[in-house]
Amino acid sequence: MTGANTESSESEGERQGTVARRRWRILAEALQRSNNRDASPDSVSTRKFQSFGLLLFEELGQEFYSVRCINSDFKVIVRLLRRDFSPSQLTGFNNTGNVCIWPSEEILTYYCLSNLKIFSGKSVLELGGGMTSLAGMLVAASGVVSKMVLTDGNALSVSNVKVSLQKNSLPVETCARVLRWGVAEEVSPHQGKFDVAMCADCLFFDDGRDSLLLTLLAVLRPGGTALVVAPARSGTFHCFASMCRPHFRVAIVEKYDHVVDQLAQKSARDPHYNHNLHFPLLMVLKKIGTN
Numbered sequence: 077m078t079g080a081n082t083e084s085s086e087s088e089g090e091r092q093g094t095v096a097r098r099r100w101r102i103l104a105e106a107l108q109r110s111n112n113r114d115a116s117p118d119s120v121s122t123r124k125f126q127s128f129g130l131l132l133f134e135e136l137g138q139e140f141y142s143v144r145c146i147n148s149d150f151k152v153i154v155r156l157l158r159r160d161f162s163p164s165q166l167t168g169f170n171n172t173g174n175v176c177i178w179p180s181e182e183i184l185t186y187y188c189l190s191n192l193k194i195f196s197g198k199s200v201l202e203l204g205g206g207m208t209s210l211a212g213m214l215v216a217a218s219g220v221v222s223k224m225v226l227t228d229g230n231a232l233s234v235s236n237v238k239v240s241l242q243k244n245s246l247p248v249e250t251c252a253r254v255l256r257w258g259v260a261e262e263v264s265p266h267q268g269k270f271d272v273a274m275c276a277d278c279l280f281f282d283d284g285r286d287s288l289l290l291t292l293l294a295v296l297r298p299g300g301t302a303l304v305v306a307p308a309r310s311g312t313f314h315c316f317a318s319m320c321r322p323h324f325r326v327a328i329v330e331k332y333d334h335v336v337d338q339l340a341q342k343s344a345r346d347p348h349y350n351h352n353l354h355f356p357l358l359m360v361l362k363k364i365g366t367n
């Protein structure tokens with residue numbers, strides 16, 4: 077082996093050691109955090125399993141929080157709605173995004189921040205982002221995208237994201253919009269405009285998957301990518317994957333991150349944790365076709 081090769085393999089070894097140390101630190105922080113779940117702002121929610129402990133909140137008052145994800149230094153200010161919803165308000169169209177930041181959004185945020193190169197120079201759309209659109213907000217805060225549009229079909233979610241956006245000066249063009257999937261007059265202005273679309277925990281409602289698929293197809297340019305994060309939840313995730321196969325190259329990733337795996341193993345000891353309901357799977361969709 078030449079000196080140069082030895083040096084480069086040593087620095088590669090050092091780099092791997094640094095990466096490994098950083099991952100263990102992230103995991104240790106997240107484990108501490110998940111031991112302390114009730115201290116998180118979403119302890120008001122009715123969810124039994126609340127989070128993987130990857131998000132760090134600093135309370136700023138009047139429902140505002142500075143939030144960062146444990147794998148990144150980017151921060152945004154978001155308002156978390158603290159409202160009680162009756163069971164009937166939670167069904168139909170659709171207050172589920174105003175209840176809390178769901179674990180899928182937490183995982184989408186973490187995944188995006190670990191893989192920012194996916195977004196470099198791209199126009200990006202978050203669908204069904206709920207009351208924070210946290211993944212989109214933090215990706216926008218990284219400054220790597222050319223444009224970020226945050227959407228939900230629920231007007232209260234969107235007005236809340238607009239309030240949050242006013243508290244941040246993000247380094248890229250960012251806006252919040254009502255965009256109900258499959259509603260032509262709301263979807264068509266975005267036709268073919270996006271390189272990347274993403275959504276978290278949006279596969280739950282049986283009557284929503286068709287329109288979500290149509291919307292992804294409409295908004296993505298040919299060759300564009302969708303990141304869909306959701307629990308398996310009694311076949312809903314795999315059902316959506318099957319629906320996508322005629323239109324997208326579909327990859328399903330269960331093991332996308334060592335830290336998340338460790339947290340899921342730990343969560344499995346929580347009596348409230350149900351892997352089928354709570355573990356977010358990742359689906360990466362590539363729209364078939366060329367520009």
Ligand SMILES: C[S@@+](CC[C@H](N)C(=O)[O-])C[C@H]1O[C@@H](n2cnc3c(N)ncnc32)[C@H](O)[C@@H]1O
Nearest residue numbers: 172173177178181204205206229230256257277
């Ligand atoms: C379970 S919440 C997830 C919210 C957020 N992504 C999270 O994980 O915290 C599902 C979101 O999808 C939105 N949604 C459901 N059906 C929709 C539709 N047809 N058009 C647009 N948004 C919809 C809801 O308003 C809600 O915010």
